[in-house]
Amino acid sequence: MSLLNEVDDYLHAAPLSGATPEEVGPxxxxxxxxxxxxxARPRPGAERTIEAADLETLRKRCTELDLPLNLEWVVETCPSLSAAAAAAGLEVTEHPLLVLEQANFKPATxxxxxxxxxxxxxxxxxxRAVxxxxxxxxxxxVGRGGIEDRDAKAAEISPEMLKFLLDRAQAGYSVTAGAATADGLVASGVHQPVGKASEIVGVATLPAMRRQGFGAAVTSCLAEHAFAMGITLLLLSAESDAVAAVYERIGFRRIGHAGAAEVPDGE
Known part of the structure; x- marks a missing residue:
């Protein structure tokens, strides 16, 4: 099995801790x-060309369930989906997809x-507020969002969300790392283990505290934890090439692209 297929299998399994799957066409x-x-995601290994009719069937089912029409996939394992989604009027983005082998890991502080x-x-x-x-x-x-903004956002987080975050952490579905100064947390991130694979997600630094290496340090902390617990496939997708470069400095390498598609704003 290729590395991209392993990544695809992980990304298909990861949502099962917070969602019920339903098969709709491919x-x-x-x-x-x-x-x-x-x-929604194309099923791994289907090796099927996605067509406009497939997306229309998915759109109808999402409408019936009152769900947003969103898609995520590994571009290289389903190369037909980007064009089909764009033709269906969805807004398509492709982000760098990276993996880290333990031998290439360069810890950051x-x-x-x-x-x-x-x-x-x-x-x-x-x-979460960070x-x-x-x-x-x-x-x-560097932006303006700082400590006061973090504290204001923390007060807005609902009890339902807090219970969900706590339940996931206690169940081992998510592991959170943080970078703290005298003012408390200024950066945070999560990795989500499933079997021997995990994805680093949500690495974030308060805008006023950027360009000080906090994001790389949090990512490094998560990677160390993942490898210590026996993870053999560690992946992430980056928002942009500039963000990918931060991860590359600690040893991540690009292997492909993570695709996403959604209905444009205002429609």
């Missing part, structure tokens, strides 16, 4: 059982305390 539609929506965080509600709340601030101002440039 797709698996993951019907969320969590506070956030999931998506920063002027902060980077640790795996305990499964404690208040700690996970703060880590991500909420950061993803409201994406990219790698």
């Amino acid at each position: 797709f698996t539609l993951f019907r969320s059982t969590s506070p956030w929506p999931y998506y 920063a002027d902060a305390n980077c640790t795996i965080l305990p499964a404690v509600e208040s700690v996970l709340q703060e880590a 991500a909420n601030v950061a993803f409201g101002d994406p990219g790698t440039a």
